[in-house]
Every structure is written in structure tokens, then in C-alpha cells.
Amino acid sequence: MTPFKLTEEFVEEIEQLIEQNNDAELNSMLDAVHYADVAEIINELDETKATYLIKLLGSDKTSDVLTELDEDIREAILGNLSSQEIASELDELDTDDAADIIGELPKEQIQDVISKIEDREHAKDIVDLLRYAEDSAGGLMAKELVKVNENWNVLTCVKEMRAQAENVTRVHSIYVVDDEDKLKGRLSLKDLLTTSTKTHIKDVFIKNVDSVNVNEDPEEVARIMTKYDLEAIPVVDEIGRLVGRITIDDIVDVIKEEAERDYQMAAGISRGVEADDSIWELTKARLPWLIIGMFGGIGAASIISSFQEVMNTFPILLIFVPLIQATAGNVGVQSSAIMVQGLANNTVKGEILNRLLKEFTLALINGIAIAAIVLVISHFFFRTSYLISLTLCVALISVIIIAALIGTFIPVFLDKRGVDPAVATGPFITTGNDIFGILIYFSIAKMILGI
Amino acid sequence: MTPFKLTEEFVEEIEQLIEQNNDAELNSMLDAVHYADVAEIINELDETKATYLIKLLGSDKTSDVLTELDEDIREAILGNLSSQEIASELDELDTDDAADIIGELPKEQIQDVISKIEDREHAKDIVDLLRYAEDSAGGLMAKELVKVNENWNVLTCVKEMRAQAENVTRVHSIYVVDDEDKLKGRLSLKDLLTTSTKTHIKDVFIKNVDSVNVNEDPEEVARIMTKYDLEAIPVVDEIGRLVGRITIDDIVDVIKEEAERDYQMAAGISRGVEADDSIWELTKARLPWLIIGMFGGIGAASIISSFQEVMNTFPILLIFVPLIQATAGNVGVQSSAIMVQGLANNTVKGEILNRLLKEFTLALINGIAIAAIVLVISHFFFRTSYLISLTLCVALISVIIIAALIGTFIPVFLDKRGVDPAVATGPFITTGNDIFGILIYFSIAKMILGI
Numbered sequence: 067m068t069p070f071k072l073t074e075e076f077v078e079e080i081e082q083l084i085e086q087n088n089d090a091e092l093n094s095m096l097d098a099v100h101y102a103d104v105a106e107i108i109n110e111l112d113e114t115k116a117t118y119l120i121k122l123l124g125s126d127k128t129s130d131v132l133t134e135l136d137e138d139i140r141e142a143i144l145g146n147l148s149s150q151e152i153a154s155e156l157d158e159l160d161t162d163d164a165a166d167i168i169g170e171l172p173k174e175q176i177q178d179v180i181s182k183i184e185d186r187e188h189a190k191d192i193v194d195l196l197r198y199a200e201d202s203a204g205g206l207m208a209k210e211l212v213k214v215n216e217n218w219n220v221l222t223c224v225k226e227m228r229a230q231a232e233n234v235t236r237v238h239s240i241y242v243v244d245d246e247d248k249l250k251g252r253l254s255l256k257d258l259l260t261t262s263t264k265t266h267i268k269d270v271f272i273k274n275v276d277s278v279n280v281n282e283d284p285e286e287v288a289r290i291m292t293k294y295d296l297e298a299i300p301v302v303d304e305i306g307r308l309v310g311r312i313t314i315d316d317i318v319d320v321i322k323e324e325a326e327r328d329y330q331m332a333a334g335i336s337r338g339v340e341a342d343d344s345i346w347e348l349t350k351a352r353l354p355w356l357i358i359g360m361f362g363g364i365g366a367a368s369i370i371s372s373f374q375e376v377m378n379t380f381p382i383l384l385i386f387v388p389l390i391q392a393t394a395g396n397v398g399v400q401s402s403a404i405m406v407q408g409l410a411n412n413t414v415k416g417e418i419l420n421r422l423l424k425e426f427t428l429a430l431i432n433g434i435a436i437a438a439i440v441l442v443i444s445h446f447f448f449r450t451s452y453l454i455s456l457t458l459c460v461a462l463i464s465v466i467i468i469a470a471l472i473g474t475f476i477p478v479f480l481d482k483r484g485v486d487p488a489v490a491t492g493p494f495i496t497t498g499n500d501i502f503g504i505l506i507y508f509s510i511a512k513m514i515l516g517i
Numbered sequence: 518m519t520p521f522k523l524t525e526e527f528v529e530e531i532e533q534l535i536e537q538n539n540d541a542e543l544n545s546m547l548d549a550v551h552y553a554d555v556a557e558i559i560n561e562l563d564e565t566k567a568t569y570l571i572k573l574l575g576s577d578k579t580s581d582v583l584t585e586l587d588e589d590i591r592e593a594i595l596g597n598l599s600s601q602e603i604a605s606e607l608d609e610l611d612t613d614d615a616a617d618i619i620g621e622l623p624k625e626q627i628q629d630v631i632s633k634i635e636d637r638e639h640a641k642d643i644v645d646l647l648r649y650a651e652d653s654a655g656g657l658m659a660k661e662l663v664k665v666n667e668n669w670n671v672l673t674c675v676k677e678m679r680a681q682a683e684n685v686t687r688v689h690s691i692y693v694v695d696d697e698d699k700l701k702g703r704l705s706l707k708d709l710l711t712t713s714t715k716t717h718i719k720d721v722f723i724k725n726v727d728s729v730n731v732n733e734d735p736e737e738v739a740r741i742m743t744k745y746d747l748e749a750i751p752v753v754d755e756i757g758r759l760v761g762r763i764t765i766d767d768i769v770d771v772i773k774e775e776a777e778r779d780y781q782m783a784a785g786i787s788r789g790v791e792a793d794d795s796i797w798e799l800t801k802a803r804l805p806w807l808i809i810g811m812f813g814g815i816g817a818a819s820i821i822s823s824f825q826e827v828m829n830t831f832p833i834l835l836i837f838v839p840l841i842q843a844t845a846g847n848v849g850v851q852s853s854a855i856m857v858q859g860l861a862n863n864t865v866k867g868e869i870l871n872r873l874l875k876e877f878t879l880a881l882i883n884g885i886a887i888a889a890i891v892l893v894i895s896h897f898f899f900r901t902s903y904l905i906s907l908t909l910c911v912a913l914i915s916v917i918i919i920a921a922l923i924g925t926f927i928p929v930f931l932d933k934r935g936v937d938p939a940v941a942t943g944p945f946i947t948t949g950n951d952i953f954g955i956l957i958y959f960s961i962a963k964m965i966l967g968i
Binding site for chain 1: 549551553557725743744745746748765766768769772773776777779780781783784785786790791792793796799800803804806807808810811813814815817818819821822828829832833835836837838839840841842843844846847848850851853854855856858859862863872875878879882883886887890891894898899917942943944947948951955
């Protein structure tokens with residue numbers, strides 16, 4: 067199957083068919099299209115047309131489509147569906163996806179929708195999931211899993227498993243529990259394929275099984291699952307009872323969201339916004355960081371004006387302020403980004419002192435290289451005097467070294483204090499280094515030029 | 518099982534035991550430790566001790582350890598092993614991991630190592646994999662998979678599968694091929710658990726199966742697998758023959774590496790370096806971007822000196838240069854980061870004109886907010902005259918709008934030209950906006966102050 071490519075023509079055709087109420091043609095066109103692709107199409111439609119399509123297609127497909135839609139479009143569509151219609155969509159979904167959708171409904175509607183879910187076991191599982199915080203292992207897990215009792219024999223086990231597997235989209239592992247539902251170990255699918263059916267569970271199951279607590283941080287779950295290459299991990303409650311499982315596809319989403327948040331933080335954007343969010347949302351995410359940067363600029367202005375005599379005597383120094391500032395900012399961002407990633411990947415080893423020493427050497431090399439180029443340019447192009455050129459070079463080298471050390475130290479410091487070091491990159495480091503850079507520049511000028 | 522926590526004490530104990538040649542104690546200590554954790558321990562040791570440990574532990578464990586090690590440490594250890602020893606490690610590994618390790622060996626050693634691999638089928642598969650480029654689906658895939666012929670009946674099929682499954686760590690899907698080895702579809706594991714053993718393969722297999730071409734870009738494979746929530750995808754050659762499969766754990770690595778590369782690009786670091794790389798590697802990754810930033814600073818210096826009369830008449834304007842520059846840089850990075858992510862996630866919809874209009878409105882709001890704060894501060898704190906304050910405010914609003922539009926436009930432009938828009942954030946945007954910002958600032962000053 068070649069992958070589906072969403073084209074404008076295709077969307078226009080769908081829109082026309084909806085306007086013509088040509089249900090037969092719509093059904094036949096979308097029949098072979100994967101639900102993730104149908105969701106992409108619906109994301110492009112207006113609310114009325116989107117709702118029309120959701121109501122038209124069978125709920126075995128639309129339930130999956132709903133989980134893939136953009137949040138704002140899903141919210142709009144759900145607002146146009148009755149509680150009965152929503153409940154029948156949820157009946158088709160895995161418990162984790164169903165719980166996520168219920169969590170987006172208006173509070174007063176939730177109970178009504180749950181009461182209309184046909185499969186009462188399913189409804190109970192969904193309600194169980196609702197009590198976990200969104201950013202915990204419990205908030206990520208699904209109740210669907212295959213588990214067998216350690217006291218069964220393989221014959222009972224296979225029979226029970228076949229029944230359970232009917233409700234589970236993908237069977238990853240067969241978990242083994244005791245009579246109190248406490249997780250004891252697992253049976254691998256491979257064992258299932260290669261072991262004789264006469265064996266006892268107690269004698270064949272693997273006792274070593276990784277699990278996470280319901281309250282675990284999703285990013286820690288992601289770290290464990292990727293480190294140990296797990297495709298599913300069982301979730302246990304405070305006393306070790308098996309309550310759910312997390313699969314790798316949910317973890318892929320966690321990893322992507324984490325990466326996006328770090329990227330945005332480095333760019334001075336908070337709150338996890340997207341390009342298509344409202345102007346108000348985008349302003350709330352962006353303005354605070356601009357204000358931080360603004361205060362950095364104001365700070366730099368006060369520093370410059372406090373060096374009034376330098377300004378008056380050697381005004382040419384002022385034209386190089388942007389150079390100093392840009393260099394300090396770039397070096398700081400580089401150093402902090404490397405540390406933030408190193409800390410996240412656990413590749414930062416050894417003493418902080420060695421780390422700073424390495425960064426110092428690196429900065430010295432970069433500083434000398436940059437200063438050498440600037441020396442030539444300032445001499446031939448700006449015709450600066452010997453002392454001004456010296457000031458510029460010494461200042462550049464010093465600024466690069468200090469910015470590198472600050473950029474290296476701050477993330478380590480934050481990490482040790484339990485703060486996410488990712489906040490250190492971007493505007494904070496840039497702003498701090500702007501101020502330090504200019505202070506260093508004018509102080510060195512004062513010393514060298516003897517003002 | 519509670520997750521393993523690597524402590525300094527534990528590493529020190531291991532080091533002491535190695536010095537004492539206390540093999541029995543070492544073996545018993547590390548026996549229950551997961552190979553990923555053993556790799557973390559070895560990453561902390563020096564080359565001699567690391568090699569000692571690899572030689573001590575059984576190759577069923579150390580082969581997996583080798584795949585998890587940091588590249589430089591693995592290279593050092595492999596250099597201390599004979600071709601025979603390396604070959605016996607490779608014998609234990611999946612073909613994709615084995616091929617990756619062989620790819621790191623010195624060219625003259627490769628043939629020798631391959632000739633010493635005991636399992637000749639395995640060696641053949643590894644050699645097959647070596648011919649694919651590292652950044653292609655072929656370079657990611659493994660040869661281990663379970664496949665059945667559409668012409669078999671289920672009885673033959675199950676027997677064959679049991680044999681094949683012995684060589685496959687995890688069975689994800691059972692692929693169905695025709696007599697020419699062309700991929701026809703798949704059997705799900707669930708079907709296997711719930712279908713009677715008397716059925717014919719031809720009648721039960723699912724004909725719809727996603728697959729990727731051996732030459733596909735890994736990032737595109739990642740996009741397809743995450744979009745369709747696949748845990749494994751079969752890889753076919755140019756004429757549709759099944760040649761391998763890619764599993765989600767490899768894709769998780771692709772996603773992480775992509776995110777890290779984008780993050781580094783935004784921070785002005787190229788070449789995918791890590792905190793622990795050599796100073797020379799780090800300099801090569803960082804200096805070029807600093808030089809770009811430096812030329813931005815030099816450009817800004819020439820612009821300022823070209824406004825000599827403004828400088829002479831109103832020197833106070835110069836103290837606000839860092840403010841203008843910081844604001845332009847921050848806005849540009851924010852706008853471009855949102856566009857880069859939007860383009861990567863396909864959430865940027867509609868016309869570029871609407872997008873620019875939205876960014877314009879957003880920038881206007883932010884600009885007015887920042888200008889209002891600066892107006893108050895400059896008036897009361899710096900006691901600037903009415904005209905200077907006006908200059909500052911108009912310049913800030915203009916700079917914020919222009920920086921936002923540039924930050925939005927450039928990624929879209931690059932994307933349309935087929936260039937990765939991620940290169941647009943970071944130093945390029947900052948440098949460009951530095952220059953534009955200062956040009957706008959002095960031009961507006963010239964107009965308003967009538968110099």
C-alpha cells in the first residue's frame with residue numbers, strides 16, 4: 067500500500083460531495099482510507115462538514131478518527147453530537163483513548179455520557195482511569211491487557227487468553243498475577259509459540275518484569291521504556307496490583323511533546339502553543355519572554371549610560387556593542403544547549419570542574435579565532451586605533467569565555483536543584499549574557515584606555 | 518523490579534573488583550543487571566577496565582551491552598578484541614545491530630570479522646544490510662522477521678513460524694509473501710490466537726499492509742509509523758520483495774535524534790555533537806555559527822557608523838541599541854520556531870498571506886505592549902525627551918513587526934524550496950534581525966528627529 071497523500075483537490079472533492087449529500091460516493095471514497103488519514107481530511111473541513119462526515123461514517127471507524135483529530139476540531143464535533151452518539155463512539159475505543167476524550171467534555175455531560183456506554187465493564191474501566199492525573203503513568207495507561215493467574219495450567223491459560231485477546235488491539239505480553247492480582251511476572255509471546263501446551267504457568271513464567279507505578283512521571287516512563295527497549299510496560303498501584311499497561315505508541319507521543327516543549331522553551335515560547343492557536347493564546351505564550359528580554363535591554367542601557375566618560379571619549383566603542391552582544395548571546399545559547407541535552411541524555415560525566423575547564427579551553431579557542439578575524443576587519447575596515455582594537459579583542463575573548471562558563475554552569479546548577487535545565491536556554495541565558503557582555507566590554511575599555 | 522540506579526559507589530566497587538581480578542564476585546554482582554545498565558556502568562570505566570569486563574561476561578550479554586555503549590567507548594573496546602571475539606559477539610546480535618557495529622570497524626578488519634561469524638546465514642544477512650546507506654530504511658531494518666507463504670495451510674505455517682520465531686527477539690507481525698517473496702499482506706498475532714488451525718493462509722490474511730521502500734528516508738518512515746501507530750513495518754525492495762522489517766524502538770531513536778538535531782540547529786550547533794565529544798569536534802560544530810553571528814555584529818557596526826550624524830546629535834539613542842537588538846532577535850526566534858514546528862507537524866494550514874496577517878496582528882499587540890512599558894521606563898528612568906521616547910516606541914513596534922514577518926516567512930520559503938526549515942531558526946534569524954533591527958531603528962530616528 068502506498069502511503070496516502072492529502073491533496074487540496076481531494077479535500078475539495080469531499081467538500082462538494084458533502085454539499086450534495088452524496089453519502090454513497092463519500093462512503094465508497096473513504097472506505098479504504100486509514101482513520102488517521104480521514105482525521106487529516108476532517109481537520110481541513112469546517113465544523114458543519116466535519117460533523118456531517120463523522121455522523122455518516124460507521125462508529126467503528128469514526129471513534130478512531132476522533133482520537134486523531136486536532137483538539138479544537140474534536141471539541142467542536144463533540145459539541146454537535148448527543149451523549150448517546152458520543153457514548154457509542156467510546157464503546158469502540160480503548161479505555162485510555164476513551165478516557166482522554168471524556169476528559170475534554172463539559173463536566174455536566176460526563177456522567178450522562180458514561181451512563182449511556184453499553185459495555186458496563188468498559189465504562190467501569192474508563193471511570194477508573196478518569197481519577198488519574200493526566201501527567202502520570204495512570205493518565206497514560208489503558209486497562210486492556212492480557213493477564214493470567216500463576217496458579218493456572220497452560221490449558222486454562224490459553225482458553226482465558228483467547229477470550230481476553232478479543233478485547234485487546236495488540237497483545238504485547240501476557241502478564242502473570244497471583245490470586246490478589248499482584249504482578250508476578252510475564253509470559254512472552256515467543257514462549258507461547260514455542261512452549262508445549264502442557265506446562266504449568268508457575269514453572270514457565272519470567273519472574274523479572276519491569277513495571278512502573280501509577281503515579282510515575284510520563285517522562286520517566288519514557289526513559290525506562292526506551293532504555294530497556296520495551297514495547298509495553300505494566301502499571302501497578304501502590305501495593306503492587308496490576309492496574310493497566312502503557313504501550314510504546316503513547317510513549318512516542320510523550321517523547322515528541324517533550325522535545326517540542328524543550329524546543330519552544332529554547333525559543334522563548336511557553337505553554338506548548340501551536341501555529342494554529344488563537345492570537346490570544348500565542349500572545350500569552352510569547353509576550354512574557356519578550357518582556358524578560360526587554361528588561362535585559364533596559365539593563366544594558368543603564369550599564370552603557372553608567373560608562374558616560376567612556377562613551378564621550380571613545381564613541382567608536384559604541385558601534386561594536388551589537389557585536390559584543392550577539393557573540394555573548396550565541397556562545398551562551400550554544401553552551402547551555404549542549405549541557406541541557408547532555409543532562410537529558412545522561413551523557414554528562416565527571417566533575418563539574420572538569421566540565422568548566424573543558425568549556426574554558428573551547429571558549430578560549432573560539433575567542434581567539436573570533437578576535438583574530440575582528441582584529442583584521444576593525445583595523446582595515448573601521449580604521450580603529452591600536453588601543454581600541456586591543457580593547458575589542460580582549461573584550462571578545464573575555465565575553466566568549468564568561469558566556470560559555472555561565473551557559474555551562476546554569477543548567478548544571480538548575481539540574482542539581484531539581485529544576486528542568488531546559489528553562490536555562492533561550493531568553494534567560496541570552497538576556498543574562500547581554501548584560502554581562504556589555505559590562506565586561508566597557509570595564510575592559512576603561513582599564514585598557516585608562517579613562 | 519525497581520529500576521536500576523547507577524551510583525558512584527557502585528562504579529567504584531566494580532572498579533575495585535576489577536583491580537583485584539575478583540571475577541566470581543563481578544559475575545555474581547552483574548548477573549541480574551540488565552544489559553542497558555551494564556552499558557551505563559561500562560561507559561564510566563576506563564578502556565582497560567571496560568575491556569576486562571566485556572571479556573569476562575558471557576557474550577550473550579555483552580553483545581547487547583556493546584550495542585548500548587557510547588560510540589567512542591565501543592570503538593576502544595572493539596580495538597582490544599580479536600576478530601574472532603568480535604565475530605562471536607555479532608553471532609548473538611540481531612542483524613541490524615550487528616551491521617551497525619561492523620560499520621564502525623576499520624575497513625581492513627571487516628572481511629576478517631565476517632568470515633569468522635559462525636552462523637553463515639546470519640553472516641549473509643549482515644552483509645546484505647551493509648550495502649544500504651545508513652540514513653535509509655535499508656540502513657535501519659533488520660533481516661529477522663517471521664514470514665509465511667500465502668500458499669501454505671495454517672498447519673505448515675505454524676510449524677514454520679515456530680522455527681522462524683526462534684531467531685526473532687520479538688514477533689510483531691507475520692508477513693505473508695508469494696512464491697517470488699513479494700509482500701502480499703500480514704497475519705496478525707491476534708488472528709493467530711483466535712483463529713482455528715485448519716484455515717488456509719490465502720483465505721485469512723489481511724491484504725492491506727503498510728510497507729516502506731528500502732530507500733525511504735528514516736524520518737519519513739518515522740512519520741508513517743507514528744501516524745499509523747505501527748510497531749513494525751515491513752521493508753520491500755524496488756520490485757516489492759520483502760527484505761526486512763523496521764521496529765518501533767529503532768524509530769524512537771530516529772525521532773529523538775531528529776529532535777536533538779533541530780534543537781542544536783536552533784542553538785547554533787551543527788554536526789550533532791555531544792557534551793562529551795572532543796574539543797576539536799565541538800569547535801568545528803560551534804565556531805562556524807559564531808563567525809556568522811560575528812559578521813552580523815560587524816554589519817550592525819557598519820550600519821551604526823553610517824548614521825554618524827544621528828550618533829553625534831543624539832548619543833542617547835546608542836544606549837538603547839541592545840534593547841532593539843535583543844527584541845528583534847527574540848521575536849524572530851519565536852516566530853520562526855513556531856513555524857518550523859508547525860511545518861514539521863503539518864499543522865500549518867491555509868494561505869501564507871493569512872499566516873503573515875495573523876503574525877502581523879500578534880506582533881502589533883506585542884509591540885504596543887513592549888513599547889508602552891519602555892515608554893514609561895525611558896521617561897522616568899532615563900529622562901528621555903518626548904521625541905526620543907517617540908522614536909524608541911515607533912522603532913520597537915516596527916522592529917517587532919518586521920522581525921515577526923521575517924521569522925514567519927523564511928521557514929515557509931525554505932520549506933517550499935525543499936530545504937529543512939529548521940536551519941532558519943537560531944543564528945541565521947538572529948543575525949538577520951540584528952542587522953534589520955538596527956537599520957530600522959536609526960532610519961526611524963532620522964525621520965522623527967529630522968537629522
